Amino acid sequence: MIGIAGEGTTIAKAFMAMRPNDMFMRRRCAELPPDLDAYLICAGYLAGKSLAEISHEQAERTWNINFIEPARLCDRIIAAKDKVRICLIGSQSGIRGSHDMAYAGAKAALHLYVRTKRLRTPDQQIVCLAPHIIADSGMTGRRSDQDRVEASAAAHRAGRHITAAEVAEVAALALFEATIFLSNTVIDLGGDR
Numbered sequence: 001m002i003g004i005a006g007e008g009t010t011i012a013k014a015f016m017a018m019r020p021n022d023m024f025m026r027r028r029c030a031e032l033p034p035d036l037d038a039y040l041i042c043a044g045y046l047a048g049k050s051l052a053e054i055s056h057e058q059a060e061r062t063w064n065i066n067f068i069e070p071a072r073l074c075d076r077i078i079a080a081k082d083k084v085r086i087c088l089i090g091s092q093s094g095i096r097g098s099h100d101m102a103y104a105g106a107k108a109a110l111h112l113y114v115r116t117k118r119l120r121t122p123d124q125q126i127v128c129l130a131p132h133i134i135a136d137s138g139m140t141g142r143r144s145d146q147d148r149v150e151a152s153a154a155a156h157r158a159g160r161h162i163t164a165a166e167v168a169e170v171a172a173l174a175l176f177e178a179t180i181f182l183s184n185t186v187i188d189l190g191g192d193r
Contacts (some may be wrong), residue, residue, distance in 0.1 A: 001023050001024070001025055001036045001037055002019075002022055002023070002024050002025070002036065002037065002038045002039065002040065002175075003024075003025050003027070003032045003033070003036040003038070003039040003040070004016070004024050004025065004026045004027075004039075004040050004042070005027065005028060005029045005032060005039070005040070005041045005042060005043045005069075005070070005073065006041065006042030006043040006044060006089070007024075007026035007027075007042075009042040009043075009044070009089075009164070010134065010164035011040075011042045011089060011134070011164045011167050011168050011171070012026075012040060012042045012168075013164070014163075014164045014165040014167070014168035015040055015168035015171055015172060018165075018168055018169065018172055019172065028043070028069075029041065029043055029069035029070055029072070029073040030069060030072070030073070032073060034073075034076040034077045034079070034080035034081060035080055035081055036077075036081075036084070037083075037084065037085070038084065038085045038086070038087075038175050038176070039073075039077060039084070039085070039086045039087070040087050040089075040171055040175065041070045041073065041074075041086065041087070041088040041089065042089045043065055043066075043069060043070055044065060044066055044089065044091075045061055045062055045065040045066060045103075046062075046100060046103050047059075047061070047062055047100055047102065047103065048099070048100050048103075049099075049100055049102075050099055050100070050101070051101050051102065054100070054102050058102070059102045062100075062102040062103050062106050063102065063105075063106050065106075066103060066106035066107055066109075066110060067106040067107075067109045067110050067113070070088055070110060071109075071110065071113045074086055074088070074113070074117065074126060078117065078119060078120060078124055078126070079120070081124070082120070082121045082123060082124070083121070083123035083124070084123075084124055084125070085124075085125040085174075085175045085176075086125065086126045086127070087126075087127050087128070087129065087171045087174050087175050088110060088114060088126070088127070088128045088129070089128070089129055089131070089167070089171075090107050090110050090111050090114070090128040090129060090130040090186055091103070091104070091107040091130055091131065092130050092131065092132040092133075092188075092189075092190050093107050093108075094106075094107030094108035094109075094110065094111045094130060094186075095108070095111070095130055095186075095188065095190070096190075107130075110128060111128055111130065111186045114126055114127065114128040114184060114185070114186060115184055115185065115186060116184070117184065119183065119184070122180065123180065124183075125174075125180050125182070125183040126183055126184060127174045127178075127182060127183060127184075127185055127186075127187060128185070128186045128187070129167060129170055129171060129174070129186075129187050129189055130186050130187065130188050130189055130190070131162050131167045131189040131190075132161060132162060132189065132190045132191065133161040133162070134161060134162055134163065134164055134167060157191060162189055162191065166189075167189065170187060170189065174187070
């Protein structure tokens, strides 16, 4: 059984479509049980505002959804399950910064958590993916600066932004194919360095 947080995201949908024979439990982070075999944690919230513009409520929501809730879930899982694989979705914003620095800070905290989380057994794994702009994500589609999004895609080395299916493919590789030594790391999916 695979636990999915953020089931409405394009990444989670692409991941589930890639694995039609798997059983999924789709819940919010706080509602997922800690005893499943693998987890894909795609929960995220982007206010899209600068620190001067963001409200206290939006900043708190940003911090909770992008860092506190996923980290608490991972703490519960790692304490309860001796053999488990966890993949979280971070962001290039957590590496490079962003207009929305509350979001960037929360994702940077998530990255730090993954890099430094002490695992209890050799059969536990935790990884984080840090994609750049995801072309077909809800966050990207809701942006008011689509001209900047298009210019960024055109300027990228690949001439486009990464897709949710490509991110889901890397998540599946990490969760089901990769050696257990791929752990406590953030996989940079910026693609332009």
